[in-house]
Amino acid sequence: MQKSIALKNEQNRLAVLREYNILDTGSEKEYEDLTILANEICQTPFSLISIIDEKREWIKAGAGLPVSELPRKISICANTINSPTTPLVISDLRRDKHFRDHPLVKAEPFIVFYAGIPLTNREGYTLGTICVMDTRTRTLSDVQIGSLKILSGQVMNLLELRKARMKSELISRELEANQEELQNFTYVISHDIKSPLSSIVLSSEMLRENFGDSIDEGNDQLLNVLNRSAFKIRNLVDGVLTYYRSERAMREKEEIFHIKPFLLSLVEMVNINQTAEISIPDEDAKIKMNKAALEQILIILVQSALKNSKQEMPKVLIGFSQDNLNYYFSVSGNQGGTSGDELQDIAELFKNPASADKFGTNNLLIGLSAVKKAVEKMQGRIEMKPEDGHRFTFSFNIKKEL
Numbered sequence: 001m002q003k004s005i006a007l008k009n010e011q012n013r014l015a016v017l018r019e020y021n022i023l024d025t026g027s028e029k030e031y032e033d034l035t036i037l038a039n040e041i042c043q044t045p046f047s048l049i050s051i052i053d054e055k056r057e058w059i060k061a062g063a064g065l066p067v068s069e070l071p072r073k074i075s076i077c078a079n080t081i082n083s084p085t086t087p088l089v090i091s092d093l094r095r096d097k098h099f100r101d102h103p104l105v106k107a108e109p110f111i112v113f114y115a116g117i118p119l120t121n122r123e124g125y126t127l128g129t130i131c132v133m134d135t136r137t138r139t140l141s142d143v144q145i146g147s148l149k150i151l152s153g154q155v156m157n158l159l160e161l162r163k164a165r166m167k168s169e170l171i172s173r174e175l176e177a178n179q180e181e182l183q184n185f186t187y188v189i190s191h192d193i194k195s196p197l198s199s200i201v202l203s204s205e206m207l208r209e210n211f212g213d214s215i216d217e218g219n220d221q222l223l224n225v226l227n228r229s230a231f232k233i234r235n236l237v238d239g240v241l242t243y244y245r246s247e248r249a250m251r252e253k254e255e256i257f258h259i260k261p262f263l264l265s266l267v268e269m270v271n272i273n274q275t276a277e278i279s280i281p282d283e284d285a286k287i288k289m290n291k292a293a294l295e296q297i298l299i300i301l302v303q304s305a306l307k308n309s310k311q312e313m314p315k316v317l318i319g320f321s322q323d324n325l326n327y328y329f330s331v332s333g334n335q336g337g338t339s340g341d342e343l344q345d346i347a348e349l350f351k352n353p354a355s356a357d358k359f360g361t362n363n364l365l366i367g368l369s370a371v372k373k374a375v376e377k378m379q380g381r382i383e384m385k386p387e388d389g390h391r392f393t394f395s396f397n398i399k400k401e402l
Contacts (some may be wrong), residue, residue, distance in 0.1 A: 014054055016125045020163050023058055030158055031061035034151050039063050042146045046130040049127040049155055050077040080205035081126035089115045094135045113138040117152040130155055200230045255291050259320055260284035268304050276314040293374050300367040301394045305333025326397040333392055
């Protein structure tokens, strides 16, 4: 029996084959269906999709023949790949001096007929074959041969899609790693900025306290500018840290929890550093979603409502409802807040709206941008609506996992 011929570009071919990462993968219906279709077209009992490795013929899919791999030195398909475009058709293997001693010819299943089409990629490298076999002498029509060539192209399409998907997944993993590194860097830098900012604010306050009577009007204005600038930078840093925490929260898994104790805990958390009247629904419900992400969303919206309130006792109302498809949440604040036009620009992280909050600094939409991004990742939508000139409401939905 003739051994398979080593190709002149064999090392390059093997290197290309490795790029598809197909060897020793599990059964896949798409490939199995193509072997079944090959048998139907050619009216044969056996068909294979084979990949030719350095020392073996590995079977990706097979119909009718219980073989997982063969040594390459006795492989018929290994001879088929010697020509990238020409089918190998042998009507009677028993009469062919090269294959008459093949173990599948001399013993079960006693193969007689073979027809193989090379699997050739766009660069002209043959990776394997799709073949049909029979236990009797056969010939194939031009239509059948043409159909096998079409199936060969479909196998290559599957392999190319696999290769492209792996490349895309690799790029995605690299981007995630880079994003994680960038976020960690941003978090560290932003956190470290807060310490010298606090020193600046404290120093300016001590100067005013120690030399208040002797500070002239010009220097007093300079201290005011220094304070306002320090507070603006602090708000910016807080916004960046909020955005970072929201990004981390989105990676958490869904969990089942009760909404009322969750909201009670959130209210206590928000009210640690200030006093406000925050109302939540009386009824309770069990929900399933990303709890950490919801917490970040509501904290940002409640803090935004509190920050933009011009009342001595800020009031915020948190609403909740649900239907078969979505969870619905709302956060309403009193007097002032972000305008509808400004909300449309929520994705612009460093946009400065014209209206000032009660601390005299412009609103930075970093936190609201994080909210918008988080809601959309959970297949929801957020909007802001003013009500009767005295209240405003952020409303958003989060799609249920069905």
